[in-house]
Amino acid sequence: MPITLRWGILGAGNISSQFVHDLVLNNSRADSGIIHIVRSIGCSSTSKGQDFIKDCNINSTNNEGIAPVVQSYDDFYQNPEIDIVYVGTPHTFHKVQVTKSLEGGKHVLCEKPFTVNKKDAEKLFQLAKDKKLFLMEAVWTRFFPSIKLLKKYVYEDKVIGDVHRLFSDFAWNADIPNLEPTNRLRDVNLGGGSLLDIGIYSITYSRILLDNAVGESHTKFEFKSFMSLDARDGVDYNTSIIVQYADGKQGILSCCNYTTGKMPFLRLEGTKGVVEMSSDNPARPRQFKITFDDGRDPIEYKDESGYNGFIYEANAVARDIAAGKIENDTMPAAETLLVMEIMDKIREDAGLVYPQDGQLI
Ligand SMILES: NC(=O)c1ccc[n+]([C@@H]2O[C@H](COP(=O)([O-])OP(=O)(O)OC[C@H]3O[C@@H](n4cnc5c(N)ncnc54)[C@H](OP(=O)(O)O)[C@@H]3O)[C@@H](O)[C@H]2O)c1
Structure with missing residues (x-):
């Protein structure tokens, strides 16, 4: 049935x-x-x-x-x-x-x-x-077959050896000055800015690729961040975060709406090789390539299902x-809460307050 x-x-x-x-x-x-x-x-x-x-x-x-x-x-x-x-x-x-x-x-x-x-x-x-x-x-993003496969390569087969660094960027030029001030990307009343809209994916990749655990059992980490607030709109179109896990692994995570980023948008470096991820949309992990320091043939994957990915x-x-x-x-709920907590702290440090932050349900 x-x-x-x-x-x-x-x-x-x-x-x-x-x-x-x-x-x-x-x-x-x-x-x-x-x-x-x-x-x-x-x-x-x-x-x-x-x-x-x-x-x-x-x-x-x-x-x-x-x-x-x-x-x-x-x-x-x-x-x-x-x-x-x-x-x-x-x-x-x-x-x-x-x-x-x-x-x-x-x-x-x-x-x-x-x-x-x-x-x-x-x-x-x-x-x-x-x-x-x-x-x-x-x-x-977490549900794509590419992610399941990549996690197997990285965590079970350890094909790139010990992981040390992740670079993950989501940047696209949204032509902010030509958007209506009431557009959801610009309007502080609609939660505007890049962190909640696209930076969430850069954080998500660090959660997926620097930690094999999820939600309540996540591995402990610390982070520092910079968020530039746009002079006209008061929201962020440029945010960077550095995350570090107890074993020394680091992630450099960024998002931006002033410029369009280059492919690959993600690079995960280990002692034996490198994973690079490319896509028409960094939220959609359709394609990756793993290259090896010893010159072995690379592993390549491409999702050609015809689905958008939802x-x-x-x-x-x-x-x-x-x-x-x-x-x-x-x-799980705990993973959502963890990422929300990270984003709350980044905003708090930069002074980005949304009107909804003060409201009770
Ligand atoms: N998963 C992803 O990759 C992805 C990609 C893009 C967006 N998103 C998320 O999806 C959500 C919607 O984004 P979107 O780009 O689809 O938005 P959108 O097309 O601008 O708006 C979606 C719908 O929301 C309602 N709406 C929009 N602006 C409104 C306003 N000012 N007041 C009242 N209702 C309003 C409208 O509903 P009616 O049709 O009823 O008028 C509109 O059709 C956001 O939270 C965004 O972060 C996710």
């Missing part, structure tokens, strides 16, 4: 469309043992929601004969035919929308950053626990919910 999961998509924007692309492609291929039905689009406007369904090409053949409905947010939270909500709206809306989804009895997969700060994230995980509902931050986390979530779990082992 295939696992079937009925999704409600909250927000008909950029990332929701990329996520839904993978759900319906999975259904067309019918080879995963999982069926993801898009049941409802929660949207600020009916016509925008209808356009989303059309643009994402959701149809009867790739959605189990179901035509999704477009609903107001309030009706969406009450829809009994939604098993799980995918929250695809800007950061600052996550807290309220996850809360309302859980209160409506739905499991939730919420885009990164999960919330603007750690204290809000803790409240959401406590609510999910109280309601016995699944809740996960959509850190899709299917890997969506399938993991479907399996967890079918198994009655309320959190995922690859991206």
Whole structure:
């Protein structure tokens, strides 16, 4: 029997469309043992929601004969035919929308950053626990087959020997001066800046590649950071972090919205070789190459599945919910809280305060 999961998509924007692309492609291929039905689009406007369904090409053949409905947010939270909500709206809306989804009895997969700060994230995980509902931050990067394979090479086979250094950068020129001041990248009220939007991935790679443990059992580390606050917008478009583990391993992590970074965006150095990772989007670990100091043939990997890559986390979530779990082992609540704590400290040191930091739920 295939696992079937009925999704409600909250927000008909950029990332929701990329996520839904993978759900319906999975259904067309019918080879995963999982069926993801898009049941409802929660949207600020009916016509925008209808356009989303059309643009994402959701149809009867790739959605189990179901035509999704477009609903107001309030009706969406009450829809009994939604098993799980995918929250695809800007950061600052996550807290309220996850809360309302859980209160409506739905499991939730919420885009990164999960919330603007750690204290809000803790409240959401406590609510999910109280309601016995699944809740996960959509850190899709961790679920790619490339990451599982790379962790095997680095931690089990130790092909690059002892790991000493990681360089991980996520930089793209967002043309900030020409964006509206109310754009989510610029607006302090929407959690603007680069750390929460893209720096989170540089931190995630350090968590994946400098530590084989996750969440509560993570290996201890310390870090120092610099964050430049933009004179006009008051948010960061340039942040760098140095992390050090007890055994001396270091990571140099960066993010920037003023310039576009070069490939490879990531380099992991060991005593016997080097891993380099390239991609059209550093959040999407599609490709890596391992070269060896002794001149052996390199190991190369490329994901040519045709998926954007969201299917890997969506399938993991479907399996967890079918198994009655309320959190995922690859991206547990404690890992979200750990990364949120790092980002809180970086902001605190630089004096970047979001209006939401002072709010209570
Ligand atoms: N996983 C990834 O690689 C990845 C990539 C990009 C973004 N993200 C994350 O996904 C989230 C959404 O990013 P996005 O680029 O998809 O955003 P977006 O397209 O700008 O907005 C998504 C939706 O959020 C609602 N929204 C946007 N601005 C709003 C505002 N000012 N007030 C009220 N509602 C607003 C709208 O919903 P309606 O359709 O209902 O109007 C919009 O369609 C962010 O938290 C971001 O960090 C993740």
